[in-house]
Amino acid sequence: MSLLQVKDLAIHFGGVKAVDGVSFAVEPGEVFAIIGPNGAGKSTIFNLISRIYEPTRGTIHFDGKDITGLKAHDIARLGIARTFQNIELFDHSTVLANLLMGRHTHSTTNFVQNMLFMPKVRQAERAHRKRVEEVIAFLELEAYRKKMIAGLPYGVRKVVEIGRALAIGPKLILLDEPASGLSVEESQDVAFWIEDMRRDMGLTVLMVEHDMSLVTQVSDRVLAVANGRPLAMGTAHEVQADPQVQAAYLGTPGEEAA
């Protein structure tokens, strides 16, 4: 059974058909990439899956469950984590605090117990910290643990955002352009991490990425979209060779007008 199944998904903003009839299924343990020119609707697909946007039509199933009617804050608990294209970290907190915020769905104490900081709160904090330290070690963030996000370089912030998503302990991680704005070396790190996430953590990865070398390197299957509609699906090479995809990227007049 597919882990994530999207059927005939569509959202229209006024006259703009940002996503218009997209269907795909992501299998457990797969790295699935969505590519497409700017404004194709890739991030919007992510926002629909994370329930930030209400679809005009279509359904989303995760783990066999229909999640189309859920609230945005119910998604993480099911095991779906995400990053944002324009980094959405908690800027006035430290890296450590940001990662700990990723543990929110695992906290079991209520605010009164927290206010009194009862022993079970401390125990839970230790457990959260242990889990977060694993993420820190995995992403090599040790040097930044106590640093404020606001002062960190762009590349580090991108990694922290991946870390915060991992701290949730998800089954599926959505990465929106994880390598954009990164140097070649940093992109290479991201590629290795994605492979490790799949292999060592048993994660399923759904990512949006413009960097075709990264896509080719890590993804099992690729979906190309343009103007909110699916163009082609297959391996990275197959999709890149597709004449419709090439036309969309080159922006042939016929495609643009649509």
Next chain:
Amino acid sequence: MRVVFKKSYDPDIDLHEHGWSRGKIVVLLGIMILLPFFVGEYYLAEAANTLIWALAGMGLMIAVGHTGQVSLGHAAFLAIGAYTDAALMNVGMPFWVALPAAGIVAGVFGAVIAIPAVRMSGIYLAIATLAVFVIVEELVILLEPITGGVGGIMAPTITFFGISFDRYGELENFYWLTLGIVALVTWGYANLMRSPTGRSFLAVRDSEVSARALGINVTRTKSLAFGLSSGVTGLAGALMGHYIGFFNYELFSIFISINLLLVVTIGGLGFIQGAFLGAILITGMPQVIAILRDNLNASTGIDIGSIPGLDTMLFSVILILFIIFEPTGLYGRWLKIRTWFEIFPLARRDMFRRQKSYLKTERMK
């Protein structure tokens, strides 16, 4: 710079990472406890007043500083706290029942009105809280049998086990009681901020969309924060009622709301310490102005005593200066001074520039 070598996660979970800062709090608390033996009645009363303002400031800090919800109506929660406490004590309830009740009534009221209000942000929320303030003010006048209406109400003397905590008769006792309550709330507040609840507050403040993606229910979190904020302010209101002794609705004017906002912004948004620094400034200012006024009058014969609202005007000017030059408030300034000393002589001129320009652009949004 102090380097702490850690063998477990506990120092990071503890309230204080190292014994030094824990020691400082102990010393400070010790001085505060011994204060009645060093200062006279006038200054002890001022100290109690400052503590009450710090308590109210902590209340507002939860909303404004830690979850980013601006409220212009917090005087309403002071009023609810003061009236609940006084009314319950007037029908014979002991203080240890009336005070928590005052906090709970103000807190529940705050949490309930927050549910529709938290969907708003920025100026809309500020206006909504202002409306709440006006409604509460009207209610106080209408509910005359309980509140004494325009005439006012008396906050009875607090007694425990036959010991009086009267604000005039036994000022030391009243001061210690206030100090104890403030210390307890500060401890609870600091605990909250190192727990998942506090982290969810900060998450909602800094990015609602990611907070949601992490499974945080933004509406519930904001309403909890607003409820706690109102509750703590309600406790301060109850104490303020006892401090004043006899009061009517005029005690809780819109200027009180504004002054409270000044306490948290000048003190340092997002720092518990900021509420204390702000409270010291706001309660100390009238004294400083009075001294200046007398000197000015004596030396030049100009009398500025007749200008109404001079205090608030001066606070406002100070606030504007802070927003322009030190958006992180007094506490932020202190952190910079401390860092400068800690790494002396390595400080660079533009060391804090990045942070500052960052805050500036955000303010323009």
